[in-house]
Amino acid sequence: MLAEIIAIGREILTGKTLDTNSHWLAQQLYPRGFRVKRIVAVDDVVEEIAHEILSSIKYGVSLIVTTGGLGPTFDDKTLEAVAVATGRKLLLNENALKMVQERYREFYQKGWVDSPDITPERKKMAILPDGSIPLPNPVGAAPGVWLPLGSRVILSLPGVPKEMKAIFTEYAVKRIEEFREALPEARVSVERTINSGIGDESLIAQVVKEVMAQVPNVYIKSLPETFGKAVDIPVRFTAEGKSEQEAQKVLEQAIELFTKLLKERLDK
């Protein structure tokens, strides 16, 4: 099943911020059986965010995760874009409003803000696309948003890494796993990295090609450092199957064949 990650924020595009959020999200999604098809970073512009979401929907992506653009400022436009892309109205969500109110009461008590009042900027964080389920933010003010759309779902998370990770780990993971279980094509992947013993990637390439032609459901990738530095290039094998056992069998088969063919070439 396919997933896409959309990171929203001009600071990524100007090189101010290294987008570690997408990397972290990819690391969460991959072992849970999602193939991330694309990671896109876009500007804080409704049309551009909506365009990327629509591209994902058209392609048949099951899970779209956005990060960034949920806060109180004028350039937080993610939910407006989600509404445009999905044709949903933006409505005040009472549960989200309660979450926002609770947080600002807490922040006020701690002396972090001057007033607990819900200004229009704060209220904005509770105005969600129709049908959304708000996910509590254990760290900051803006709730995460889970929007089920039949056979797919859009999960919107904040851009502040701590908030993003907290909502994902504490509230989104369970939903993602349930959602994945309900999808028909659930598959498991296993992987192992071996050392090739040689530094010539172009020779490894020939053998990889042969193994991938002979063993189905395996993906092999050589992992070179800069030329000449790595005299022992690692090679990563990733195998897929309906069960872990099946995937493991494919993996063993591929590694065995690779080792045999490489030895044959080197012995020539």
Add this chain to the structure above:
Amino acid sequence: MLAEIIAIGREILTGKTLDTNSHWLAQQLYPRGFRVKRIVAVDDVVEEIAHEILSSIKYGVSLIVTTGGLGPTFDDKTLEAVAVATGRKLLLNENALKMVQERYREFYQKGWVDSPDITPERKKMAILPDGSIPLPNPVGAAPGVWLPLGSRVILSLPGVPKEMKAIFTEYAVKRIEEFREALPEARVSVERTINSGIGDESLIAQVVKEVMAQVPNVYIKSLPETFGKAVDIPVRFTAEGKSEQEAQKVLEQAIELFTKLLKERLDK
């Protein structure tokens, strides 16, 4: 003028590799007057890479920079995708071939590879879209590729960071600057970050909105850490103009108004 960065490689999408290349490239392009519209990471699949390149072309992007997928292995598909997207034939480029040959002779002399011969896998790195100018790779084997397309250009760089940076710095920067000079809408941007003195982003948001409505050609962004931790949220001002002097004037005006309005709110 617009730019886009396309990072190619499954390892980014599975969360194995943090895409620092795109971040570095954005840092290079922004101060040279390019607005990076999108950063996209895609899989090693010709159709998907070509699709992203075509999207950029359709949008009117002037400079498309790809990173990754130039090496000798079966999953290095970038140039095939560039050819598909631009309707160019893939042809053996004699200059590129000389570069590849030279490198492998060197690697062979250093004992890094078993033979200096140009195998099909090695030759592949010299097969470029028609009209390409190969850029020498001071570190590795695969040349960079500069493909002029009238009012736009596609620059393809390897994915190994050292190789990418070396080609960019030593051979691509000059071409990019010349290309930029020839474009009509050259604009300069300047920026400054100030401390707001307060920790409430929703209050800053109100003032930012007002300043941006009153001062044209300025972009203002508050940079919050996790709530409550930052009691003094930094605010970044970016101003544009036809000259540095003009941009600087806009910047001063915006900061002055921001400081004044924020003080008024706090005094209330």
